[in-house]
Amino acid sequence: MIFLRGLWHSAKVISAGLYWVLSLAFLWGGVVQLGRQPAAGQACIGFVVCLxxxxxxxxxxxxxxGVFNVAATAAFLAFIVILDATGLSGLA
Incomplete structure (x- = not known):
């Protein structure tokens, strides 16, 4: 049981920083993509605003x-997969 508590604590600590870094990255990426792919840029900015x-x-x-940070980080990672699968990731 101590292992699971430690694992959960680690997930909360890592997700706290990762949530804010991903929020800034998606806002910046959304602003940058507004020029080339407006749909992807608006989706990124809208996703961050919704979160x-x-x-x-x-x-x-x-x-x-802590629970929100872990869930939001998982949502960011799922959104990255969705953007990549639809070809809206901004990569050539």
């Missing part, structure tokens, strides 16, 4: 900050 709004609504009312 920010969810954060303000859910955290401290329904779930803890």
């Amino acid at each position: 920010f709004l969810l954060r303000f609504v859910l955290v401290k009312r329904f779930i803890s900050t």
Whole structure:
């Protein structure tokens, strides 16, 4: 049981920093892509804005900050996979 608690704590700590870094990266990437692929840029910016709004609504009312950070980081990774699969990742 101690191992699982340690694993969960590690996931929360790593996700806390990764959530904010991915938020900034997606905002920057969205602004940059507005010139070449407006749909991808708007999707990136909209995704970050939706996560920010969810954060303000859910955290401290329904779930803890750590749980939200882990879930949001997983959502960012899923969104990266979706963008890459649809060809909107901005890579040649």
